[in-house]
Amino acid sequence: MTKKVSIKDIAKELELSITTVSFVINGKSEEMGISEATSNKVLELIKKRDYSPNNAARLLRTGKSNTIGLIVEDLGNYFFGNIAKVVELEASKRGYNVFLSSTDNNPNTAKALIRKMRNSSVDGMIITPTKELNQELEDLKNDKIPFVLLDRTVPGLSANAVVLDNFKGAFDLTVHLLNNGYQKIGFVSIHSDMSQMIERERGYFDAMESSNKSCTKELVLKVKFDDSAACIISSIMSFVRDNPDMEALFFATNYLGVHGIEALKQVGKSMPDDLAVVCFDDNDLFRLFTPSITVSSQPIKQIAVETIELLLRLVENGIKHESPINKVLEPELIERQSSIQKPLWEIEQTLKKSFNKI
Amino acid sequence: MTKKVSIKDIAKELELSITTVSFVINGKSEEMGISEATSNKVLELIKKRDYSPNNAARLLRTGKSNTIGLIVEDLGNYFFGNIAKVVELEASKRGYNVFLSSTDNNPNTAKALIRKMRNSSVDGMIITPTKELNQELEDLKNDKIPFVLLDRTVPGLSANAVVLDNFKGAFDLTVHLLNNGYQKIGFVSIHSDMSQMIERERGYFDAMESSNKSCTKELVLKVKFDDSAACIISSIMSFVRDNPDMEALFFATNYLGVHGIEALKQVGKSMPDDLAVVCFDDNDLFRLFTPSITVSSQPIKQIAVETIELLLRLVENGIKHESPINKVLEPELIERQSSIQKPLWEIEQTLKKSFNKI
DNA sequence: CTGAAAGCGCTTACAG
């Protein structure tokens, strides 16, 4: 394997023209009317010499790189790490390589990545958008470079996307709390105009409003995405202290949930007795917490598979001038212990108070 | 940006030869004695036209792809996901792309990946080896393709590697348990002849032997890497039931720890009262468990940075005929609640028993 | 059925 064999070597050894060999390699034997005997000879020698075509030369000639770009928010996080794994696996099955990168939600990083991937002539890209990306994505569309948005859409941009039904996830989670007897529910989220966060917030508010219980109370805390962990934790601690009548906490993202649980530990509140807890987006270990954490879980594998399949369809069939495709997948409510039905004694107490009023 | 500009376009617009433009682009103006005026004109137009050289053409001509391959065990796991993130970031800073893949510890997958990356002409690779990879890695060496092993070495192969001091990590963890009063310590690991697992086991046994307490007892459970989660959990449950006098459990990997904790929940043993627990390799959330889990933690960022730096040094300076470089990094013992000093009452009981004997 | 040749966009001896 010291020196890579080229198509020329194969042709020479077989005393055929390069053209013929190339046709066989690209499965055009039949179409080009190459005899089966010739074809088989070529195939055999290719295997014997362990020949594989030079991707760079091919790309230079055809413009097809058989590489796609995958831009996620944070490879180190459970959701995106597993998305990346599945995307890579599926792409690999179909003969594609994948370039992988994290934006950490920084628009400048995202812009640079898109630029870099374009320069690397990827055949298409999967993009977890940050904000301020409208121009770059419009350029991609104009230049007919296929891409699929992952996890969230971009306001004002019509593009292919695979997302979760964030509204439903948040709505169900809130209703679950209400049904289990929690009425004063705090919603902890980040300041963001990205679609998935807006939808989750809307789900929370809609569920709260649709509950006709009068003592329901909406309480919202928003932190900044790039605040430090310590800062987020202390914000949540204050939020909890400032709202002593709060009965439950809804964390709008996985990492907020993690910080939130840490905050509750620090203020000495226990779940679910002092405060019930639910979280959007599961984490590998939430099921092992004490108590285990109720979540709205994303079908990670399905998201990844749908996304890569959609992208490769666009790559291989070209972009039709249809309107963009939007896949919306269903989250799953996983009820665990952190939000079990409000203990009976509490209900009794409430009843007593009502009695006293009468 | 509809049509990509080429070096020819730039040359034509400036009425220069392609050669001159190429020299400027590659920073050889000075060396080749190109006037500063010309040089600046070129640089300006390049910026204006947003020109960037075609990587494929460059690779075809020079053989340098500015791409490295990263092969990990499992992108979806906390350790490797974060390794990948940092490697990608550092590589990016230095102008390299990275191809990323998971082996799931399957030798055939690993072989196919190495092959694929070679065909993609990567400049070098970072490889988390599986077993049976000796031939492929020897080939890489013979063909002077730089690579660095990550996380573990391969028996019988002398190669560049960045690994953890697994022996020390396991030794310290065991000593920590012994010091805190636990003597019958069970070691849960996988059947594996990979270096990191062997070292961890050696660390455990050495620590146990060096303890001169007579009632110290060694207990070992090994499961298969590709056993299902359910299967591993039930093995651990049996192990715990069959050894009622066991006082502590040492999990040799992160995911074994996770399964182990689940198993303990199921048999109704509580940590650390019934069984103390320590785990090799931290997990993002172990600190938030009840009780929090004592671990030997790997310096993920440092591992990633050292690895990519070593690889790029090899890629850029060529492989010297020195002996391979082996970086061994230090794990950190993080003492948490799952292994706190054996409760006083237990010690008292032991004392009483001793008294009775007298 | 098969071959000679152009050309993808670069880099780099070679020549002035």
Add this chain to the structure above:
DNA sequence: CTGAAAGCGCTTACAG
């Protein structure tokens, strides 16, 4: 100081 030209390894009209 600068240019004409070869060649990296492919694919694909075009010609027989």
